[in-house]
Amino acid sequence: MAETKQVIVKVKRQASPKDPARWEEFSLQWRPSMNVIICLRDIAENPVTRDGKKTTPISYDSNCLEEICGSCAMLINGKARMACSALVDQLEQPIRIEPLSKFPLVRDLTVDRQFMFESLKRVKAWIPIDGTYNLGEGPRISPEIQEKGYPLSNCISCGSCLEVCPQVNEHNQFVGAAIISQVRLFNMHPTGAMNKSERLKALMGPGGIQECANAQNCVHACPKNIPLTESIAEVNRDVWKQALLGWLTG
Amino acid sequence: MRQPKIIVVGGGLAGLMATIRVAEAGVPVELFSIVPVKRSHSVCAQGGINAAKNQKGEGDTTDKHFDDTIYGGDFLANQPLVKRMCEAAPGIIDLLDRMGVMFNRTPEGLLDYRRFGGTLYHRTAFAGATTGQQLLYALDEQVRRHEAEDKVKKFESSTFLSAVIDEGRVCRGICAMDLRSMEVKTYAADAVIFATGGIGAIFGRSTNSVVCTGSAQSALFQQGVDYANGEFIQVHPTAIPGEDKLRLMSESARGEGGRVWVPRNPAEKRPPRSIPEAERFYFLEEWYPKYGNLVPRDIATRAIHRIVYQEKLGVDGQAAVYLDVTHIPRETLDRKLEGILEIYEKFLGVDPRVEPMKVFPAMHYTMGGIWVNGEDQATNVPGIYAAGECEYQYHGANRLGANSLVSCIFGGGIAGPAAAQYAKNLEKGAESIPSVVFDAEKKRQEEKNQKLISQDGSENPITIWREFGYIMTEHVTVTRINKNLEMAEAKIRTLQERYKKINLSDRTKWSNQTLNFARELENMLILARVITLGALARNESRGAHYKPDFPDRDDANWLKTTRAKWVNNEIQLAYEPVDISLIRPRARRYDAAK
Amino acid sequence: MSFTASQPDTSYLLRKLHSFTGILPVGAFLAEHFWSNSSALVSPQRYNDVSQELQTIPFRLAVEWGAIFLPMLFHGGYGIWIWLRGKSNVSDYPWAGNWLYTLQRYTGLIAFAYIGWHLYTERWLTHGRSTYANVAEDMQNPWYLAFFVVGILASSFHLGAGIWNFLCKWGLAATVKAQQAAGRFGAVVGVTFSLVGILIVLSFRFDWHPFSAYLPNK
Known part of the structure; x- marks a missing residue:
């Protein structure tokens, strides 16, 4: 696996509105036309952090994956944008993913709009x-x-x-x-x-x-x-x- | 007097239309949806909505629309209700127009119409290339208005788990789970309308949205609601391949003049635009001169498969053909197709106005669905109604482009008043049902959750789902071969066994999406078997269902509706005749006049 | 959310008033002030004449308070309250409009503080009888001078950006093109005021009167 390209993703996690926020880092296998949703799905399939710690899949909103349902807005490298159209190849790594900050948080990347x-x-x-x-x-x-x-x-x-x-x-x-x-x-x-x-x-x-x-x-x-x-x-x-x-x- | 109450599950076009109609009937309605209804999958419909308004002076009539729909569906649809739908379509367009849908206009200020697959008429009204989104928003806005007037109550982060059915086999409400608190609760209602949409997730990747799992339909099936014509799955000929999703490239690209082709030389190395006309193979136009690029979806899909897999002419040796709009003036493209061309540009980083698009077929729509009677969208369980893509009624063996939006709104429009009437006529409403009926259902669902959360196993639900999707896409979509279908069915059974050993990587009780997905997956596996068994049994080719070993339509043996039933925890297939009282079946050909 | 929440409240009126006072009378007064003080570029005598003219207008106190001090106090005070209700994020979204948004707040504060000091030194301490000599003397102090320059630049920027905001926020410039034109107009105003303001300062500091040739030869 040494020669396969890796994608480093940092996700801001928060188990619930009452819990403290923390960051987790993941290392994923790069694939062509990979977007942030694919990253989150990869993590769901194998929820292990970069340093080998087991964790839970990340809670996030998504639906159409073609930028017309409006579900998957989040902060990616500090900018508000849709996760489905955020292509990994166009993002600086490590990719920082956070929930929108102006809406009440539900869990991880899920907010209430x-x-x-x-x-x-x-x-x-x-x-x-x-x-x-x-x-x-x-x-x-x-x-x-x-x-x-x-x-x-x-x-x-x-x-x-x-x-x-x-x-x-x-x-x-x-x-x-x-x-x-x-x-x-x-x-x-x-x-x-x-x-x-x-x-x-x-x-x-x-x-x-x-x-x-x-x-x-x-x-x-x-x-x-x-x-x-x-x-x-x-x-x-x-x-x-x-x-x-x-x-x-x- | 008793105040009846209705529940609608699903907030896409059909669910919203049903909700509005129930509210108009003066009956309180509760609307359940997994996502805020404005984010429902109907937003993805691109091209348009059909109605024979004959606004281009071509002599189009609702009868011709009816004939095209029945013919396009290869005579499998029960005809009377389809006829009613086609007759209602112009009124539906008027209604949407009144609701403020920003349809494209002619210079006179009238609605503009475009051509779509499976017809020779300009019959499709459209709002840019995002017609579904525009229609959904119009209905969403009307529902919001009723909500502001307290006629509608929304539960927009809730997933349906099961119906509450009493000892008399009558539906008395639903059991649903709040997707944040993960709390399981029952809600009483005199009638429930299901408008839970498509089943794309059963095929892993499709053009459908994430929530289109068919889980609700499957749950109902397991509670005794019959499922009809499950084997009829529409594969859209033109989608943009992607790992997370196969993004639709609307038929409107061809409706506006887009052409499908491949280089005649399989070893072609030149960029597409420098390949001279003579060396391009416009195979749809050559094979189907009358309809050309606008043959129905099943025909176009099989043609592309033939080009790629038999003729080995796929672009660059890959599973792809060109969909070319580069010859259309830029101004026209930007005005009529901007939305869909942007999708291509955004997700692939290539401008389709300059470079022909590379597309390939993708699972798109289920013609089959919950069995409903041919009258008022009622299922075989009293108190349960269904409308929209989740039911089977309007499209036969293949759906024509731009007919789904009209069938959603028409079906929802019937289901609403029918359910309200049923609820008003009930002698004893849900309020008179002992709470033990509700409590028992709630307990059953809570136990399921508890088991999933607490069990230790070795299987990951997403891994199972990926394997599952590959099996379904490979064997149960475009080309069906009996021994492969048998193998696929056997594999799904082994996946069901493996499912019993799944291990949830998230055991928390707050916004646990893993738990919800695991529950959906179990239902998806069962519905997949309904589809596969239906396909295996049907030894003919009809519409989207194509078996090379049985290449012809067989009306003598198979002009009948598949009706799957859940008997003693197993799937049983039964059949019933198709109502062909209005148009006599004739051979379906698109290479010549019909 | 109830529908009573849709009733208009005073914040709309106050916000509009804040926006409006920025142009009239505050912006207009600034223009007048720069114009009058430009007379220093002609000669000290001319400056003193103009000053005296202004210092002897009828109803002076009423005009000063009604048309200058109170509107300015309101514009500045309410502006600070507006600032507290916003939360700049220009580091995350460094777009031109967002820079203007942030700078508008800081320049507003600087201008407010500067004008307060300026009024205190040139209006209060002089009992409204300031002359060329008073100002020129003040300007010899490098701290005074620096504060003058900073204050003039902040005020000019604030006015230029304010004009752009005003034209957009009142819908007088709505389309992208019109808003671009409004932006250019605001920029011209800001730059012009800055230049003229600096020239006036230089005039006092260096006893420099480039337009003295306008005076009739004696």
């Missing part, structure tokens, strides 16, 4: 249809609007934009770029626009759009290349216009 789904509720991120019975076609939408809306609707709720945002932390319940961008998407739709003012109002609440401080990390970190800063700017404009108008007209 329920906050994002609750935020979607808060901003009414849906189209208010009357019912699923047959009511004919939807409103016509120009290809131009579709081409703007489609990229926004690609958001996979992975949480990368929250993870990298300096304004998201234990003192600050900022909803984050993804949610603001969803507000833009639903306000853009002819039927969705019927809830526009409620959505904008929700974004003026605690943790609302005002918490954005324009560091613009979100747009760099987004694995789906969503124009998040553009969304924030546009929604910001809509919010203050509505606020000003509301203040002027009582």
Whole structure:
């Protein structure tokens, strides 16, 4: 085995939210087009650390493995990214793997991102249809609007934009770029626009759009290349216009 | 009046649609899912959703959609419900459109349609190359709205273990395990709708997501819910090989003009783009001039296998053929296929707009699934309903591209109100069932966990699973030979023996993914035998089921549905006739007009 | 999470006010201040004339407090509170925007401290009667000089980056292109203020008046 290439991986472990965190190092056999998920699977099959100590398999979230379900976001060499598309050959070794730091930890690399789904509720991120019975076609939408809306609707709720945002932390319940961008998407739709003012109002609440401080990390970190800063700017404009108008007209 | 309650297990398209419909019927619904429902496998569907709206003036009709579906499925599907589905499809598209799905549009602001495999019409509505994701999100958003109104309660980190079935053989709820606390609990309900999706993990690597293990279907099977047509497994012709997953390269790549070819010279050394046209073998176009690159999936898959294994023409001598979109204008590619081309670029580091993609077939979909009646998605156990990929009803022996999304939404849309109606009509609801029924089921499941956690053994579940996947992929996918199937079945039995000696490397009781996987693996092994035995018995070739020793379809003996039953802890195969009351079976050929 | 949490709260208003006061009146005052003090580049006499003009405006105290001191205090004080609610991570994500985010906080603090000191020395100690001579004398102290330079650079940077932030955060520059243009505009403002500010300092320090030729020959 001397001539086979090894991959050194360091994983931050934590048995539960109450337990202390610790690091474990693993040495794995390199294979072509290996990604971080394959590393974690190799460890699960043979959970022995580099110095020969037996340990438990690593708990982590994953599902589609093609960067569209949003499950496997974690910190890889200090950066928030999807583990499935993190190719070992493109990473500096030892590869450091940690859980996202801005969400409550469950175990090892598993975190609870329920906050994002609750935020979607808060901003009414849906189209208010009357019912699923047959009511004919939807409103016509120009290809131009579709081409703007489609990229926004690609958001996979992975949480990368929250993870990298300096304004998201234990003192600050900022909803984050993804949610603001969803507000833009639903306000853009002819039927969705019927809830526009409620959505904008929700974004003026605690943790609302005002918490954005324009560091613009979100747009760099987004694995789906969503124009998040553009969304924030546009929604910001809509919010203050509505606020000003509301203040002027009582 | 008694307030009924419904449980939905599975939060993909079918489960979400069922949930919405139950909520609309005014019945409280609890939705169980292993992952937050927005992360369900439906997001992986790429190409589109079929509906004969005839928006390109080609004279398309729902009858033609129906005929294409039945014909594509090689006449194994019961016809009346398929007809209803095709008739409902345009309405489903309208509904999704109203829900705000960002479908691609024509300059007039109408929905755009593309061509897909197995049809000659532009019948497939699409949202870029991530249609499944867009559809799932639309339903997810509606469910979230109902959740905000307290009509739906979600359990999004919970795995289904078993149904709670009373002495009268009626389902009264479920037993589920919280994947964080590992706590086993029972939940009473008057009816349960299963929408637990695909079974890809049974084949080791597939185009499916990690959660698509078929474990729930298998658990139900072992509780007396019949499983139909398990042997019909769709292998998608074009996937990107990978060690963790075979990533799908959507049929839409061919729908938009992508061409499949190999160099005519097996020793070809030149880069693909410098190989002149005359020296390229566009084998699908040559063999199937009418449908060309858009023949149904089973046909394309076998053609690629033939090219690679018999003609020895695989690219660079490997198991791969070219899927070429480099001749399509960049602007079109970016507008219509960006999502899928990005996947290729991201995972292989090669730009498919410049360099033809290398692809190979991969296990993709199960046409077979939980047996349901031809009426309202009810299974043979009262109170249990099934919808989506986990049931068997709509695709016969082979599914046409872009028909799965429509069958999920249609099936879920039927199951919801049917379950609600059943629950309302029940004289005695789940609340009147003595708690001992629930406690007994809970105890049975807890004991299973305890045994797994405490036993000392020598086998690793992941090692068993890897070996298992290789066996299934090699012998129970594209080409089936009886002696190999027998061998595969025997090997699965030995794996079942080895499973009894597994040793969990994690014995903790908090977020223990090893324990959950071990439980799934046991169920997967049983379902794999259902598939293998079904394939072994069916001595004919039909749709995705291909036996070189029996190369023809045999309607006289095999125009029938396989219905597997669990009797005395063993698998028994029974058969029932197919409802062919609407279209008379005819030979299925794609090299000429049908 | 309940829906009552969606009610607007005062933090929105205060944040918008913070952003707005940075431009008006604080940014505008800074522009005016640099403009007036540039008269030192012409001659000490011209500087004293302009100073006296400003020192004798009607309602001086009200204008000073209402349009300068209070908005500045609010902008600075609330800015510090905002800083405490953020957590810089520029070492992990060293992107340009993130650097600006972090530097905006430090330059804000420096500028706030500097302006406080500057007001104390040039406004309070002089009872609002500061002259060219006072300032020129202060500038002979190398520590004073250094603090002046640092303060001017920090304020100029803070204003330039603040303009960029303002244009983005109010949605006046939304698209990637518009935000890039806003960034360039902010950079031009920052650099211009820095240069002019340094020139003014040099003028006091070295009794240097490059525009003295503008004066009519006597």
